[in-house]
Amino acid sequence: MGAVKTKRMPRAVREQQMLDAAVRTFGQRGYMAASMDEIAELAGVSKPLVYLYLNSKEDLFTACIRREAAALTEAVRAGVDPGLPTDRQLWEGLRAFFTHTARNPDGWSILHLQARTHGEPFAAEVAAMRAEIVAFVTQLIVAAAREAHHDPDLAESEVAGLAEALVGAAESLAAWANATPGVTARQAAATLMNFAWSGLGNLMDGRPWTPPDALTR
Amino acid sequence: MGAVKTKRMPRAVREQQMLDAAVRTFGQRGYMAASMDEIAELAGVSKPLVYLYLNSKEDLFTACIRREAAALTEAVRAGVDPGLPTDRQLWEGLRAFFTHTARNPDGWSILHLQARTHGEPFAAEVAAMRAEIVAFVTQLIVAAAREAHHDPDLAESEVAGLAEALVGAAESLAAWANATPGVTARQAAATLMNFAWSGLGNLMDGRPWTPPDALTR
Amino acid sequence: MGAVKTKRMPRAVREQQMLDAAVRTFGQRGYMAASMDEIAELAGVSKPLVYLYLNSKEDLFTACIRREAAALTEAVRAGVDPGLPTDRQLWEGLRAFFTHTARNPDGWSILHLQARTHGEPFAAEVAAMRAEIVAFVTQLIVAAAREAHHDPDLAESEVAGLAEALVGAAESLAAWANATPGVTARQAAATLMNFAWSGLGNLMDGRPWTPPDALTR
Amino acid sequence: MGAVKTKRMPRAVREQQMLDAAVRTFGQRGYMAASMDEIAELAGVSKPLVYLYLNSKEDLFTACIRREAAALTEAVRAGVDPGLPTDRQLWEGLRAFFTHTARNPDGWSILHLQARTHGEPFAAEVAAMRAEIVAFVTQLIVAAAREAHHDPDLAESEVAGLAEALVGAAESLAAWANATPGVTARQAAATLMNFAWSGLGNLMDGRPWTPPDALTR
DNA sequence: CATGAATGAGGGTTCATTCAT
């Protein structure tokens, strides 16, 4: 199970191996239950080397959070074309999000569960990333309102709640999709678009939101 | 802060004191960081008594989860009048949910964060409760579809995803409402109803969902 | 070598056993080289019990210092009759000091070497005891000067230096006497009285200080 | 603060840099708390080089002790003119001693505290130096006795004790003088000469020992 | 001459858990 024990690697490489092992261990065992011993073994190095490079369990976990947060936000950013209409942008972002979380369950566990459960300084780290995503969604909603130029009264606090609800729904669906066999990232994104864009009321009335490439795939 | 040290209490009473202390400690410190020492002290009893009554840390935590899960589902059930139309039922349920979680932050922390973060057997315990709530929501959605008798093809898996999204959004909003000063349970429920029932698309077009008692309060 | 493993002792007794073991271990191995494992084993208990009662290695060492310092100052105080003339008081005090340090080499090692070598907060602890002894000696010197009513100019800073020198000489002689076979506490005290009271110059001229009970013993 | 990192120095120079760093680190942190890492960094070299040149922490510390012991004895020797009368020789020796220890607090800490606190083989190393100084003092006392040709019976063991007391007092005063602002090496030496040569009894009677150059300075 | 990479061994500390009363 452990990495092949290759000796004398340059520091940068070893550090990535350690982070890989740490993300996996933290993601599966949880922050507190993960032991530095296990991480070191999985990384194929001795414990002192982990401390030499990453300083402490806390620092190591923080490094994991940062790496995974950066990877996730980057994946979403890369998946979105800012030239598209807002609903299309949201659709693309959700697809990228569900795809990335499905491919990195351990990283997602760290961001979604572990970091939030174990207080400061970890919660702040992940809150920063979350704020970035919420801001992106907020801006999409505001843009949509402007496009529709119908409801100039949409209060800021109201928008904040909506963005929070949307992001929360996405987070929950990610866990659900990961745990439910047969649910693809695409399906999860479609479900959420339907739910978020059209609302249950309209769905009931037979007016779902339609994926833009429904015909081609 | 700890309970007054009264001696020779009947078992049932002592057990509740212990669970109170445990919920508070687990909720604030987290499952792993909470120590049996602290719980026993907060409960005002000696450690062996905790073991005599509740067996182990794991069992104690499981008992906490069960108690809090039962309290939450009961609160929601009690808040809903099954004779009302579906959207009204959902509205009442959400209000009850946000009210209960705001009043029991430690219990909510246990259910929402701690139990899910620390794997089996706790995750299964809380998953059972969640399934109950998802089932309730699912049934609401199905009933709504029947009322609208428009879309008999609404696939079961699709409904499951929608329910999941709705519940996830609610969970996230609960944490957000607890952490954001000035957001009441009522407001959180209204935001979520808007989002879930009308959808962003309709909101943008000026067709929000209207709280049933908007005029009276 | 370790104490007989007696079970279920009252806390006060166990604590003294632990302090005994700790004084011996710290005295012989030194503060840093002593391991809590070794101390626990010598005390005949498990390590967690040592921590339960004494908190930490630092606290344990501090407790040792306090106990040994109290024992030493008490021994000196008990040996001195404040009604006697000053040189007699000094003589009795020195005898008590050398006797006590000879009988408690580990305690003396802790006070004289270990506590001073390992910085704060230990140095302050032993400095307090030393200040007490220096104050006692200073007061003797001042009293002697008053009795001789010859030198009203004896500056305070000068007296401080003399007291320091006397105490330092005593400390050194204690280690020397312990390490040199055949040197008794009595002889060490006599040598120091000679040195301190008469001075080398007078010794050379055949005017030593005479122990008060030279004839009787 | 660390030495400038100059490369490719001859071995002898590098060794002195290492010893400088080691003396400083051992003197300030203590033998056990000092880490080879810190010493190497302060010396501006890599750790393996320290091992290459000085073999082990123990050997490095021993080398420090030897160097500082040699420096101290050499300073005292250089300060004394063997042609002078014995009290003048002692006076000069003490001045040299207090001056040197005041200027080399780290070295003095190593000799006086660290080496003695951490057992063999270090204690033996510093004991050798101490024996040399005690021998010097002993010879002074014997010479003084011969000059006074009064007490040919001054037993050898008695002289040994006196020398020990004198050296011990000097050691204590050195630490005291270093720690007490405003006390110069000269004053410390004068205090000790007074104490040792005239004795408290004569001081009280107004017969102090008079520094030879009291008039000129 | 010099070092980046790496580790075996051990130390302080904490915790869930049990025994004897």
Next chain:
DNA sequence: AATGAATGAACCCTCATTCAT
């Protein structure tokens, strides 16, 4: 019904020391 006394096991972390280049 209740507790004071006690521990096995594990965890985080550090350090002196060595290879391979």
